Amino acid sequence: MSSHHIVRDDQEPALIIANGASCSEELLGQLLEWSPYVIVLDSAVERAIQLGIKIDVILGDFDREFDPYIYKNEQFPLEIIHTPNQDKTDLEKAFDFLIEKGHKAVNVVWATGKRADHTLVNLTTIVQYREQLKIVIFDDHSKIHLLPNxxxxxxxxxxxxxxxxxxxxxxxxxxxxxxxxxxxxxxxxxxxxxxxxxxxxxxxxxxxxxxxxxxxxxxx
CATH class of the missing domain: 2.60.120.320 (Thiamin pyrophosphokinase, thiamin-binding domain)
Structure with missing residues (x-):
């Protein structure tokens, strides 16, 4: 799998890979085709690499003795973003990063399943970004997004x-x-x-x- 393809315009959404339950390779492949820019949260890096995904950004607080620099050559060019702020989740920090970079839309995968508290927080936290970023969360069963009025x-x-x-x-x-x-x-x-x-x-x-x-x- 790879995130590299011809970028047709500036409207293509970025893709964030979180660390919830995995989705099908078919869905993940579709999302990668739509997304020229892939951010993987630090807790999901090994899982993403095992699937052959080309990562553009590794982002997180890098706890649990995680060393993202071991992937520098394998994933070149790779941007490493250390976000130690414990007042926000890594997913929120990824949204903040994309907004700062000027992105307008993002798809999110692996954000549901596994721990119920993580799923609930991930689904509700998108409210605070509704004016800045179009966020769509996907899993094998659902497409989830906030409605405009x-x-x-x-x-x-x-x-x-x-x-x-x-x-x-x-x-x-x-x-x-x-x-x-x-x-x-x-x-x-x-x-x-x-x-x-x-x-x-x-x-x-x-x-x-x-x-x-x-x-x-x-x-x-």
Missing amino acids: QFTKWYTKNTILSLIPIGKVTGITTENLFYVLQNEELELGLRTGSSNHVSEDGIVQISHKEGHLLLIESLD
Whole structure:
């Protein structure tokens, strides 16, 4: 596997490889084809190298006696970013790094599964970056991203779509979903929009007035 291919324009997303559960090689290969710039968090470096992935950046706090410089020649050219700040996760620090570099979009893989606390933090932390970076988290079962206040996309009938509020979300209205919402409210832990699905082939519209609303597109 490699991240090196012809870059068509400046809009291609970067790719962050975290250290949660692995995904299929098919999905990982697709993401690498879309992403000319690959950041691997330090805890996942060995796993990525075993898959033959060309790494552009190794980033992390480098604890557990981790020495990223042993990969300098093997992964040349390689940028090594030491981020010792313990007030942020390595994934947050990778987002900060991309924003500083001027990137506008990023895909994330291996960010779910394994430890439940890591999965929950990874899914909710994207809220703080919504104005700076378009973030999409992928695994073998889901595509996860924050919705803008007005969202429109074509889907096939019966595609499973879950609306998950981070905190409270108000004024939610949907079109072409089986379970219709009309200016309604969802709140994490009290009422969510899990396992809704598309009524007919065609455009789905989802709008909300206030709050942060995750869309989870189920891929299985």
